[in-house]
Amino acid sequence: MLSAMQRRSFPSLTVFLILGVAGLAACERRGGCTGANCGTIIDAAVAEPGTLLPPSSEDIVANDIGEQLFLKLADVGMSENTLGDEDFQPLLAQKWEWDGPLTLVFHLDPRARWHDGQPVTAADVEFTFNAYNDSVVASPYRPKLHRIASVTQRDSLTAVFRFREQYPEMFYDAVYHMRILPAHKLRPVPRDQWRTAPFGREPVGDGPYRFVRWQPAQSIELVADSTFFLGRPAIRRLIWRFTPNLQVAVQQVIADQADVREQLVTPENVERVRAAKQLAVYTYRGNVYTFLSFNQRAPDDTTKPHPIFADREVRRALAMAVDRASMLKSALGDLAKVPPGPMSALLWIWDPDIRQLPYDTAQANRVLNARGWRDHDGDGVRDKDGQPLAFHILFPTTSVLRRQYALLLQEQFRAIGVRAEIDAVEGAVVNQRVGTGKYDTAILSRANDPSPSSGIAQSWTRAGFGGSNFGRYYNAEFERLVDRAVTATTRDRARPTWRAAMETLNADAPGIFLYALDNYAAVHKRVDNVQFRPDSWAALLRTWRIPPDKLIDRDRVER
């Protein structure tokens, strides 16, 4: 039996042993890398990609990682120009030229290599286009390539794109949507098995970073390709660490367990990050706008008009009843702007002077009265022919911000005698209900790529019926203006037409455009040359660097 002394010392002994083992284990920390090409960046990502096979993945994190693994022929520059080829940066294509109005010829950089040592050839480019265009691959990018008729190889380093028609964004369409794939790796895989192919989880790319490992639900690690033909990346190792909760991801950067959180989203998070002495806050234009969509078709029978929102005047009244500026101030402070139409701050057509419906509750009341919506029974809710002016606001439960906006909208509608009920459901259910037209109103977000052409047309014209124009908005004049705007060859020529188109749409109030977030990012202060390209924050990661005198333990680790 243990003596009293021994019994008393037992817990201390245990603690001593545990600390001893931990101490010994800690001695195993390996270090050693010095110089300009050390450095590790850990990104606190809030989602895990499904696959890293570019045509099959549209999620944001897959795109961020894809930027490092797979090159495009060329990419947009910091100006985000999409007209002609001005400011496009060569990547796999060393140069290009037009061979007639509909033929674009790319000359590949002969130094480009896949990470297994094989050269990148025009056959890869041809294979890539055919794969993206194959309905079996079910690539979300396929609709964006419909104006390219074919891609062929003239020789091993020359790829030829032929277009169906001439338009200002031909070059942009040719290079922006496709990441070139290794034909020698993917050709043997049947296309209907691409989503389950091991390649998607162990990709062989041609970008500045090579794939190292994917720990499911934990992290993806890439390592710099020291032989990268456009120059060795300065940061040696990139890790995406998956944390399915934004607050915890932010905590990771604050606690110095991650280096980057590219979107902080809420004012509270920005404040917390600003208080962390090792972090710097960067801002860049956001590519998402959020709006309340009015469904102009009846939810129970989409062939019939919606009993409330088919009426343009009622939509206008509801839009005028909403004080978007004060809602924005209350929910997001300075982190967002009220969009002047269906656009994010990324788009060059953004113009705060675009005419919008004013906040005018008196006018809103007058319009509703004039349309016969009055409170006949004195219950505080307007009605007409026995039907109350009442509808549902649909949004996903996972979005705290949209919940906040739904409550604010409910209150503002209540003030003019309109009853709005809140439907918070799962994201998958929102997608299904909105996609099938089974909703009254929904708070939706749209991400823009740098071009206004395809996004606006897909979401707000007849081209998007059955697709992204969920509310089935249609105005012939708006479509005429959009058609004219997308054929303008310079921004200066296009801008007035886009403005006229947006003012036409705003006057119809197919939705209420609520907020367009500016992106606030947290980055560790030891990282230099931090540049965010607004359409893709990770596009320029290979140019970031950590000076040798600022390296910390995790930068020096050798394995």
Added chain:
Amino acid sequence: MTGAAWLLRRLVASVAIVFAVVTFVFILIHVAPGRPCPENVDRAVCDELTRQFGLDKSLPEQYVRYLVALAHGNMGNSYANGRPVGTAIAGTIPFTLQLAGAALVLDFLLGLGLGIYQAVRVNRLPDVVLGNVTLFIYSLPTFWLALLLLLVFGEKLRWFPVGGASDPILCPVVNSLYCVVDRLWHTVLPAATLGLVGAAGTARFQRAAMLEVARQDYVRTARAKGLPERRVVLRHQLRNALLTFVTRFGLAFPFLLTGAVLIETIFAWPGMGRLAFDAILLRDYPVVTGTALIASVVVVAGNLLTDILLGLADPRLRVRATTDVEAVTA
């Protein structure tokens, strides 16, 4: 009825329960609204994916196909990432077991100790204080406690990692003593969240069981014989109060599996709960059904194990079970 026959009967019943759970979950997830398509994806793309997943077939046909594949040991492939469901689940089980194991140890060691301590000092100050503290902890929502622990011990004090199961730089795989310690280090906060709440409950149950036994004649007799108090408590009182403990042990399996869903999500723990949670949100039907299958097996096995342990601990229960079965079958 012999013990072997009883066990066989329980095993058959267990298989039936698992089958029923799988069928129920399969039907439920397929009829639930929502489709396994990413947000904002073109409808044509979504239709093609639906066809490739076989969701254009009737529900009975999908169910039969699923059962046939399952009978061949194939749980299908994830819609979200294409991985075989069996592989995906197998990758998460060690993490879930690690977390559940650590939480169970904390739950029962702490809970048992506190329960005994309170029973020995019943109605005295330590008992009252501990009673209120355990009630307070037991009433806490686990997600709230998780966020609190993360804030205090992860973000503010930086004593423990904020989420994840390992250091992604030094220990992406466990290949050294350092990485073993690192893995345990990452387990502390999630296990403490689950274990503390569980321990609070265990302590209250154990205290009540101890006090119940304390009133028994054999305990009074032991004291009357002049046995040392420690021996009375540990040999006579605790041993007989352990039935509650064993029952709670069996019931802890479902709690740890269901409770872990939330905790694994908050702590970015790569376990089965998080896999199931993500799969439900993404309408990843094969993964949802696969995780339900494994979870039901674990729960049924836990209950079976409890019954066996109870039978071993208390021969009266064995007799009663046999008699009950015989009475029913007669």
